[in-house]
Amino acid sequence: MKIASLTIGRIREGLLAGEFSAAELTAEALRFAEQENPKTNAYLHFCPDRAMAAARAVDEKIARGEDPGPLAGVPVAVKDVILTRGVRTTCASKLLAHYVPPYDATAVVRLERAGGVILGKTNCDEFAMGSSNENSAFGPVRNPVAPDRVPGGSSGGSAAAVAQGTAVAALGSDTGGSIRQPASFCGVVGVTPTYGRVSRYGLTAFASSLDHIGPFARNVKDAATMLSVIQGRDEMDSTSAFAPAQDYAGVLDAGVDGMRIGLPKEYFAGLASETGDLIQRGVDVLKGLGCQIQEISLPHTEYAIPCYYIICTAEASSNLARYDGVRYTSRSPNSPTLIDMYRNTRGEGFGAECKRRIMLGTYVLSAGYYDAYYLKAQKVRTLIYRDFLRAFEAVDAIIAPVSPFPAFRLGEKVDDPLAMYLSDVYTITGSLAGIPCMSVPCGRTAEGLPVGMQILTRHFAEADMFRLAAAYEKASSFFA
Amino acid sequence: MKITEAEVRYVAALSHLTLTESEFKKLAHDLNEILTYVDKLNELDTSQVEPMAQVLFEAEETATLREDAERTGVSNAEATANAPLAGAGYFKVPKVIER
Numbered sequence: 001m002k003i004a005s006l007t008i009g010r011i012r013e014g015l016l017a018g019e020f021s022a023a024e025l026t027a028e029a030l031r032f033a034e035q036e037n038p039k040t041n042a043y044l045h046f047c048p049d050r051a052m053a054a055a056r057a058v059d060e061k062i063a064r065g066e067d068p069g070p071l072a073g074v075p076v077a078v079k080d081v082i083l084t085r086g087v088r089t090t091c092a093s094k095l096l097a098h099y100v101p102p103y104d105a106t107a108v109v110r111l112e113r114a115g116g117v118i119l120g121k122t123n124c125d126e127f128a129m130g131s132s133n134e135n136s137a138f139g140p141v142r143n144p145v146a147p148d149r150v151p152g153g154s155s156g157g158s159a160a161a162v163a164q165g166t167a168v169a170a171l172g173s174d175t176g177g178s179i180r181q182p183a184s185f186c187g188v189v190g191v192t193p194t195y196g197r198v199s200r201y202g203l204t205a206f207a208s209s210l211d212h213i214g215p216f217a218r219n220v221k222d223a224a225t226m227l228s229v230i231q232g233r234d235e236m237d238s239t240s241a242f243a244p245a246q247d248y249a250g251v252l253d254a255g256v257d258g259m260r261i262g263l264p265k266e267y268f269a270g271l272a273s274e275t276g277d278l279i280q281r282g283v284d285v286l287k288g289l290g291c292q293i294q295e296i297s298l299p300h301t302e303y304a305i306p307c308y309y310i311i312c313t314a315e316a317s318s319n320l321a322r323y324d325g326v327r328y329t330s331r332s333p334n335s336p337t338l339i340d341m342y343r344n345t346r347g348e349g350f351g352a353e354c355k356r357r358i359m360l361g362t363y364v365l366s367a368g369y370y371d372a373y374y375l376k377a378q379k380v381r382t383l384i385y386r387d388f389l390r391a392f393e394a395v396d397a398i399i400a401p402v403s404p405f406p407a408f409r410l411g412e413k414v415d416d417p418l419a420m421y422l423s424d425v426y427t428i429t430g431s432l433a434g435i436p437c438m439s440v441p442c443g444r445t446a447e448g449l450p451v452g453m454q455i456l457t458r459h460f461a462e463a464d465m466f467r468l469a470a471a472y473e474k475a476s477s478f479f480a
Numbered sequence: 481m482k483i484t485e486a487e488v489r490y491v492a493a494l495s496h497l498t499l500t501e502s503e504f505k506k507l508a509h510d511l512n513e514i515l516t517y518v519d520k521l522n523e524l525d526t527s528q529v530e531p532m533a534q535v536l537f538e539a540e541e542t543a544t545l546r547e548d549a550e551r552t553g554v555s556n557a558e559a560t561a562n563a564p565l566a567g568a569g570y571f572k573v574p575k576v577i578e579r
Contacts, residue, residue, distance in 0.1 A: 347498030434535030
């Protein structure tokens with residue numbers, strides 16, 4: 001059984017035909033993942049007991065003649081910012097190194113209810129803050145395609161596990177590009193759904209107005225199946241949307257003839273030339289499928305990064321206040337007073353990037369600066385949001401780069417936070433607007449590094465996004 | 481300078497972060513660089529623009545409220561299980577009131 005080449009559909013076929021049981025598949029998947037993990041550090045820890053119990057439940061359902069669910073027996077990895085009851089959830093932070101959550105995230109509950117088998121928890125940037133996975137307290141992740149390079153971030157471990165074949169699909173979280181950018185760097189499919197499409201109950205909060213949960217997979221259909229399972233209103237998350245659930249895997253063959261596609265002119269200026277060429281070739285493929293391509297303008301694009309880094313740090317400074325040495329985290333010893341205890345615990349526990357963002361966020365929210373920074377950024381966010389609404393009057397989808405360049409070397413940008421922030425330029429806009437976006441592989445550079453192409457559609461138009469991605473996948477040859 | 485060293489120290493106190501001298505130095509440099517960059521937003525006239533806290537979708541005002549019905553929550557034992565110091569069902573912290 002070759003775990004690394006399995007798809008959700010193939011697993012279902014094999015289970016229903018009695019070729020293998022979910023327990024056999026899971027045991028082999030765990031063995032393979034534990035064997036391969038030292039090459040990438042994609043997983044922080046495994047949960048074999050939970051995985052085997054989930055697998056046995058699938059086998060029992062099949063034995064009783066019941067439908068084992070759309071993710072039956074599928075080995076899944078879950079980013080370690082998403083809570084798993086009884087299974088350590090560290091947020092890749094020293095502060096939460098021993099934290100064991102008392103409840104499951106809704107997305108986790110839905111995955112397992114659909115027959116999914118969670119193998120373990122994946123590495124990421126501490127509290128999902130970063131674009132390279134180098135901010136993990138438990139060591140960086142290596143890109144399985146090029147081990148001297150980063151996998152992207154912050155969901156680097158989830159992307160790497162899927163690319164490496166140690167999971168068939170994975171859950172990540174995306175605040176400003178943390179699913180799409182690592183998907184692009186590792187050559188897999190990564191989906192950020194519409195804001196509110198997937199419940200964030202049990203997702204460790206980073207920037208609440210921007211946080212999303214979304215799937216990784218090696219092909220469009222598997223990603224579509226994953227999102228179909230985890231989507232939908234959840235009364236435990238008051239920001240989850242009432243939009244009717246859709247069967248995304250069922251719309252993939254509908255074709256894209258006549259679909260109107262916009263290319264934002266602001267997105268193609270600062271690209272590495274090979275990245276630009278590969279995306280242009282992707283656009284040519286879509287043209288060949290009957291899409292109508294036109295240039296569009298998203299005029300406030302250049303303000304997205306400053307806007308985002310004010311809003312996300314402000315929200316983060318507030319959300320991270322709870323890690324204070326009282327309820328969840330380890331506690332600094334030698335702190336005689338309560339205030340010392342808070343300050344020492346946080347000063348010793350948080351990594352450099354978290355501290356930088358807490359400081360920046362606290363500053364922009366502090367007395368005298370609120371209007372100049374935070375309120376200003378919220379107004380600019382409105383302008384960026386309106387850019388998209390206007391663009392979608394003329395087009396059905398937007399094609400864009402995901403990152404200005406392919407995976408960079410470990411350590412290359414680690415000392416220059418602003419340069420790291422600037423690399424998020426093409427993913428942040430969609431996050432601020434709350435629209436669905438995804439990265440699909442669109443080829444490799446001469447050095448063999450994967451490049452992703454981004455597809456963005458209207459709010460709740462994931463079906464269009466998947467349909468376009470599937471048509472592209474069929475017409476190209478860049479998918480695993 | 482967008483932010484002085486004294487301000488960095490003040491913000492660290494507000495943030496409840498104990499920082500080393502080298503961290504203060506590095507953060508003062510980084511924050512200055514970032515704050516200078518985000519000044520770019522002032523190129524835009526936003527006097528007529530409404531701020532946006534998050535993306536909102538059409539729904540009844542009370543649609544997100546659930547029934548006020550009793551339900552089982554996290555137990556006291558589970559809630560305190562991860563605390564560095566707990567006892568008698570409480571989180572324990574250093575003494576805050578002097579006798």
